Amino acid sequence: MSDALPTAIGTVVIGGGVVGACVAGFLADEGQDVLVVDEGRGAGSSANAGSLHVQMQSRFMRLYPENVPNMELQLPLYPKAVAFWRELASSLNAEFDLKMTGGLMVAESQDQLDFLGVKAKRERQLGLDVEILDRAQLDAIAPYFGPSIVGAELCANEGKLNPLLCNAAIRSWILARGVVLAEGVSVARIARSGTGFAVSTTRGTVTAGRVVLAAGSGTRLLAAGLDPPISIPAVAEPLHMNITEATAPLIGHLVQHADRMITLKQFGTGQIVIGGGWPARQDVPGGHAEVELASLIANASLAQHIVPSIGNLRIIRTWAGLNTSVDGMGVLGAVPAIPGLFVAIPGDAGYTLGPLSARLVADVMLGRKPGEDISPFGPERFE
Amino acid sequence: MSGFVINFEGEQVPARAGESVAAALTAHGIRGFRVTRSTAERGIFCGMGVCQDCLVEVDGVPGKRACMTVVDRPLSIRRQRNGAALPPVSDALPPATIDELAVERPELLVIGAGPGGLSAAIAARKAGAEVVVLDERRSPGGQYFKPVAVEGADVAPPDAQHREGLALVAQARAAGVVIRSGVSVWGAFRPLEFAATTDTGETRRYLPRAVVVATGAYERAWPVPGWELPGVMTTGAAQTLWRTARRLPGRRVLIAGNGPLNLQLAAELRSGGAEVVAVVEAAGPATRAPAAVAAMALASPGLVAQGLAYQWRCLTGGVPMLHDTVVSAVEQRPSGLAVTLAGGGATRVLEADVLCLGYGFEPSNELLRALGCRHEHDGTRLVTDRGSDGQTSVAGVYALGDCTGLGGARVAAADGTLAGLAAAAGLSHAVGPELARLGRQAASVAQRHRRFQQALWAVYRAPALAIAQVPDDTMICRCEEVRFGAARAALAEGLNDAGSVKRATRIGMGPCQGRYCRPLLEALIQEATGKAPDETSGFAPRPPFRPVTIRDLAGKP
Ligand SMILES: Cc1cc2nc3c(=O)[nH]c(=O)nc-3n(C[C@H](O)[C@H](O)[C@H](O)COP(=O)(O)OP(=O)(O)OC[C@H]3O[C@@H](n4cnc5c(N)ncnc54)[C@H](O)[C@@H]3O)c2cc1C
Ligand SMILES: Cc1cc2nc3c(=O)[nH]c(=O)nc-3n(C[C@H](O)[C@H](O)[C@H](O)COP(=O)(O)OP(=O)(O)OC[C@H]3O[C@@H](n4cnc5c(N)ncnc54)[C@H](O)[C@@H]3O)c2cc1C
Ligand code: FES
Numbered sequence: 001m002s003d004a005l006p007t008a009i010g011t012v013v014i015g016g017g018v019v020g021a022c023v024a025g026f027l028a029d030e031g032q033d034v035l036v037v038d039e040g041r042g043a044g045s046s047a048n049a050g051s052l053h054v055q056m057q058s059r060f061m062r063l064y065p066e067n068v069p070n071m072e073l074q075l076p077l078y079p080k081a082v083a084f085w086r087e088l089a090s091s092l093n094a095e096f097d098l099k100m101t102g103g104l105m106v107a108e109s110q111d112q113l114d115f116l117g118v119k120a121k122r123e124r125q126l127g128l129d130v131e132i133l134d135r136a137q138l139d140a141i142a143p144y145f146g147p148s149i150v151g152a153e154l155c156a157n158e159g160k161l162n163p164l165l166c167n168a169a170i171r172s173w174i175l176a177r178g179v180v181l182a183e184g185v186s187v188a189r190i191a192r193s194g195t196g197f198a199v200s201t202t203r204g205t206v207t208a209g210r211v212v213l214a215a216g217s218g219t220r221l222l223a224a225g226l227d228p229p230i231s232i233p234a235v236a237e238p239l240h241m242n243i244t245e246a247t248a249p250l251i252g253h254l255v256q257h258a259d260r261m262i263t264l265k266q267f268g269t270g271q272i273v274i275g276g277g278w279p280a281r282q283d284v285p286g287g288h289a290e291v292e293l294a295s296l297i298a299n300a301s302l303a304q305h306i307v308p309s310i311g312n313l314r315i316i317r318t319w320a321g322l323n324t325s326v327d328g329m330g331v332l333g334a335v336p337a338i339p340g341l342f343v344a345i346p347g348d349a350g351y352t353l354g355p356l357s358a359r360l361v362a363d364v365m366l367g368r369k370p371g372e373d374i375s376p377f378g379p380e381r382f383e
Numbered sequence: 384m385s386g387f388v389i390n391f392e393g394e395q396v397p398a399r400a401g402e403s404v405a406a407a408l409t410a411h412g413i414r415g416f417r418v419t420r421s422t423a424e425r426g427i428f429c430g431m432g433v434c435q436d437c438l439v440e441v442d443g444v445p446g447k448r449a450c451m452t453v454v455d456r457p458l459s460i461r462r463q464r465n466g467a468a469l470p471p472v473s474d475a476l477p478p479a480t481i482d483e484l485a486v487e488r489p490e491l492l493v494i495g496a497g498p499g500g501l502s503a504a505i506a507a508r509k510a511g512a513e514v515v516v517l518d519e520r521r522s523p524g525g526q527y528f529k530p531v532a533v534e535g536a537d538v539a540p541p542d543a544q545h546r547e548g549l550a551l552v553a554q555a556r557a558a559g560v561v562i563r564s565g566v567s568v569w570g571a572f573r574p575l576e577f578a579a580t581t582d583t584g585e586t587r588r589y590l591p592r593a594v595v596v597a598t599g600a601y602e603r604a605w606p607v608p609g610w611e612l613p614g615v616m617t618t619g620a621a622q623t624l625w626r627t628a629r630r631l632p633g634r635r636v637l638i639a640g641n642g643p644l645n646l647q648l649a650a651e652l653r654s655g656g657a658e659v660v661a662v663v664e665a666a667g668p669a670t671r672a673p674a675a676v677a678a679m680a681l682a683s684p685g686l687v688a689q690g691l692a693y694q695w696r697c698l699t700g701g702v703p704m705l706h707d708t709v710v711s712a713v714e715q716r717p718s719g720l721a722v723t724l725a726g727g728g729a730t731r732v733l734e735a736d737v738l739c740l741g742y743g744f745e746p747s748n749e750l751l752r753a754l755g756c757r758h759e760h761d762g763t764r765l766v767t768d769r770g771s772d773g774q775t776s777v778a779g780v781y782a783l784g785d786c787t788g789l790g791g792a793r794v795a796a797a798d799g800t801l802a803g804l805a806a807a808a809g810l811s812h813a814v815g816p817e818l819a820r821l822g823r824q825a826a827s828v829a830q831r832h833r834r835f836q837q838a839l840w841a842v843y844r845a846p847a848l849a850i851a852q853v854p855d856d857t858m859i860c861r862c863e864e865v866r867f868g869a870a871r872a873a874l875a876e877g878l879n880d881a882g883s884v885k886r887a888t889r890i891g892m893g894p895c896q897g898r899y900c901r902p903l904l905e906a907l908i909q910e911a912t913g914k915a916p917d918e919t920s921g922f923a924p925r926p927p928f929r930p931v932t933i934r935d936l937a938g939k940p
Contacts, residue, residue, distance in 0.1 A: 046886060146475035168887045172876070181877065245446065245894055245930065246420070248468035260478070269420075270466040283573070291925055293572050293588070294481040301479035301937035308475035311934035314446045316894040319925050 005182055005203050009035045012199050012208040014187050014222060017045035018351055019344045020214030021170050022358030028177035030366055036179055037201055039186035043216045044350060047321020049241055049275040050163045051254050051263050052085065053349035054078040055103060055123055055130060055155040059261050059277045060328065060348050067328025073376050074329040074347055075126045079157040081356040088355050094169035096161045097268040103158030103254035104142060106149045106306060112258040116153040129156040144250055146308045158254050160265045163351060189225050196340060210365065214344040216324040230335055231382040234345055237323040238280035238289035242300055244313040246270030251307060262302050272310055274303045280320030289320035324350060332361050332377040343379045390459045398454040401532040405430065405437050405449035406628035414613035416449050418464040421864055426613030430620025431526065432519060433601045435894040436861060438463035443470050446932065453521050476937040483938055485587045489515035491806055492577065492591035494568050494750060497525020498792045499784030500597035501551050502799030504560040506821065510807035510814050514560045517579060519567040524548040526599055526619060527792035532627045539629050570926035571753040575779055578926065584935045593779040593806050596751050597799060600744035600785035604899040609713030611858045614720050618741030622648050631657045633736035637722050639663035639710045640741030641845045643690055648739060650696040660735045661703040663724055665845035668706050675841035682835035713738055745902060746786045749928045754780055758918040765918060773802025781806050791836055797829035850906040860900040862893020870904060874911040881905060881921055894930045897922045
C-alpha cells in the first residue's frame, strides 16, 4: 500500500493470502507491529472457489494415496476450521455469504457408493457428521441431480462462502489494525541478522525480529535460502476454475463426486462456480497460471452431467490459480533451528483451514497455548 | 417480403426474415431487453455481440444475444431476467473430453471476415495457402461492409459500400477461400490452438499452422450518468440496425461523439426517414485545421468527397451540427431521453428517443493477448507489436486491422493483403512477381491511408474524457452495476491494480469481461497512483472471450 517500506519492524509476514493476512491481523489485534509483504501474483486465496471442505476429498485420496494417513491426522481440524470462519464473520461483523448447507459427494455406481460407505465410516470415527443417502433420500433434499446419480455421502459440517467478500473484509480489518501492507513487493532472500532477520525485498531491506513464512508454495525457496537451509516441500499446483452467469437458487449444497474431479456450488450472486482440481498450466516456474482447454471441456461437461439443467447456463469466465500442496497436511508453527522463524501453510483445502491455521500460529507467536495440538504439523518433520 | 411473427412476452411483433431479433424488436418500439440484478432494464448497446446487454430468452433458451440472433422462423422471446430459473433438462450428456471435439487443421486460419481478414485470406490463397476464415456474424463483411440481411420492396437497396463488400466476399470465394460464418472464436491457447462454437451449438478446435487475427474493434465507453439506459446505444449499433436490417433505432435520434462515423450515421438515418435531433461533435469544426484537411484531401480525395457528401446531406436535411460539445448526462423522462450537452462553458438539454454514442474504438485484441503477443500502450489504447507484414512477436501469428490499434477499413484491407502474403510465405508458398507487385501496391495504399488517418484525427482532435470529473454515481461496470464511487473507494483503500479492484468491487466480472470498464478503471488507477497502463495492467485475458453455453462444451447427444 504505502510506497516506502519501514526499515525495521517487529514482524514481517511473507505472503498476504488468507493465512498471512490473518496471522498479521491476530498479531496486530494484540498491539504488535506487522508488515505483510506480498508479490501479488494471485495465488490460492484470490483464486479459490470458496468451498468449506470437511469430508476427505476423493481427489486427494486418489491422487496421493500415500498421504491418506496425514489427511486423517488433520481431519479433525476441518470442522473446527469451518466453525472458526463463522466466528471470524461475527467478530469482524462482516458478510461472507457463508452458508452451512452441507456437502454432498455423489456416486454413479454401487462401487462408488461402497467407497463412500467405507470413507464415511472412518470419518465418523474421526468425529465428522456424515451419512450415506440413496437416490430417494437424495432427491428429498437435492432434487437437481441427473439420472445417473445413485446416491451420495452427506457431510453436514460442510458449507461455502464467497472468498471475494472474505478477502475484502479481512483486508479492511488488518488495515484498520495498523498492519502495513506492501503489495506487489517480492521477497528475494531472508538473512539472519543479530537476533532477528534482514528481509531483502524488491523495495529494499527490512529488519525484523520475527518472520512468518506464509508464502504458499513460495515458502519452499525462501526456506531453502536460509542459513541453515530449511526444507519445506511445498509445491505449486496450478488449478482451473469456471464461473457461470447467475440463475435462480438451485444448488444449495457443496457438490462433489466420489470418483471424478469436481466441486460445484452456487454463490449468493446466483452464479455457479465449477472447479475441483482440474489442472491449469504454469509455463514459467513462479509465473502466472494459464487456463487449459482440456480442463475447461472436461470440468464443464462433467458439471452438466451431474446437474443437467445448468447445461443451459453460459460460462462467462475461467481462471487459474496456484494451490499449495505439501504432504496431505499443513505446516504450522515455529522452526526450532531458527529462533524467530515461523511457518504457516494450511494444507489441502487451505482456504477452509486458513483463518484457524493463522490463529494457531499466531497463538504460538504470542506465547499462548494454541487451542489445538499442532505438534503433528510442525515444520521440523521434514528434517 | 418474407417475414415471421415474434411473440414477445405475449405481444405480436412482425419481423423480416434475416434481420436480428434486436432489429425487429427495436422497430416495434421495444427497447428494454435484459433485466439486471437491480431490476433495471437494458437494451441494445453495442449491437455487435460484445456488451451482453441485449440478452433475451429465445424459445425457452436463456442467454441469447438479441443483436446476434437472426430471425429465421417464428420465435418466442422473453426478456432475460438476471437470476431467472433454468428450464428443466432431463437428458444429461455424458462427460466429454477435449479429444471428442471436432478438430480442423487448416493450413492458415483467418479470424474475422472484415476487410482486413478477407483481404488477408485472398492474398494467402492466391499464393497457394489453404485458408479457412471464421467469423461470428451470420454473413461475412465485418463492421465496415455489413451486408443488408433483409429483402423486400420496402427495403432500401445495397449502397456502394455494401456492394464493395459483396464483391470482396465473392472474390474470396472465387479464389477458393473457405468462409465459415456464425462461428464464434472464444478461446486461444498457446502455442496455436483455438476453440470456437458455431451458432448451432457445436464446439470445435482449430489447430492451424499459422493464424491471421483480424477481429476488429468495438466502441469505447462514454461514461456519463444514464449511459446504461435503454435507448442509449453506440453509433455502430444504430448503424448496424440501418445497414443490415434497414431499421431505424427510433424516430428522434441524437448522435454524439467524435469522428466521421457519426456524420455518416446521421446522413444515413436522415435518408431513412429519422429525425436527427443534432450531431454533437467533441472536436471543433474542420475549418479550424485547414492544413490537416488539405493533407486528407491529398491522401484520399475520394474519402474526403464522401465525407463532404455526408455533411451536405445533413445540412440540407436540417440537422444541426454542434461542435466542441459532449454529452454529459442522460435521463429518462416520460416523453423521451433528456440528454444534457456541455460545451463552451454552458449546458443545454435536448430530447430524443435514441442517443447514439460514438466516442472512438477499443481494439478486440483478446485472442492476441491470450497467445502471448506483445502489446504496448500508446496512452489511449493497447497497440499490437507487429511488423509491416503483420508478423507479431509470436511465430506464426499475424495480426492486422483495428484489433491491433486503429486505422480504419482501408488500412485494414491493405495490411490484410500484406499479412496474407507474409503468412503464405511463412508457410513456404512462393510469392511470385505478380503477387509481389500486389504487395507493393498494398504497401503504398496502406501508407497513403495512414497519412489520411493521421490528418483525419488531427481534424477531429478533441479533449480526452476527463476521468476525474465523472460523477461518483455514474456506472463504470454496466454488467455488474458498479459505479465510479465504488472504484474510487477501493483505490482509496490502497488497492492499486485492476485485478484487486475487480475482486473487491466486482468491476469487470460480468459477461462482457470488462471490455467497457477496463479502460476506465485503468484511467482511474493512473489518476490515483500515477501508474500508466500497459499490457498487463488490465484484467488477464481468460477464455471464454464470448460467454459459452455449458451444453455446447459437452457435445451433441
Ligand atoms: C483454483 C483454486 C481453487 C481452490 N478452491 C478451494 C476451495 O474451494 N476451498 C478451500 O478450502 N481451498 C481451496 N483452494 C486452496 C486455497 O485457496 C489455498 O490453500 C489457500 O488460499 C492458501 O492460502 P495461503 O494464504 O496459505 O496461500 P496463498 O493464498 O497461496 O498466498 C501465498 C501468497 O504468498 C505470496 N508469495 C509467495 N512467494 C512470495 C515471495 N517470495 N515474496 C512475496 N510474496 C510471496 C504470493 O503472492 C501469495 O499471495 C483452492 C486453490 C485454488 C488454486
Ligand atoms: C460497431 C462498428 C461500426 C463501424 N462502422 C463503420 C462504418 O460505417 N464505416 C467505417 O468506415 N468504419 C466503420 N467502423 C470501423 C471499421 O470497422 C474498421 O475500421 C474496419 O472494419 C476494420 O476492419 P477489420 O478487418 O480490422 O475489422 P472488422 O471489419 O471489424 O472485422 C472483424 C470481424 O471479426 C469478427 N470477429 C471478431 N472477434 C471474433 C471472434 N472472437 N470470433 C469470430 N469472429 C470474430 C467480427 O464479427 C467481425 O466480422 C466501425 C467499427 C465498429 C466497431
Ligand atoms: S447489443 Fe447485443 S451484445 Fe451488445
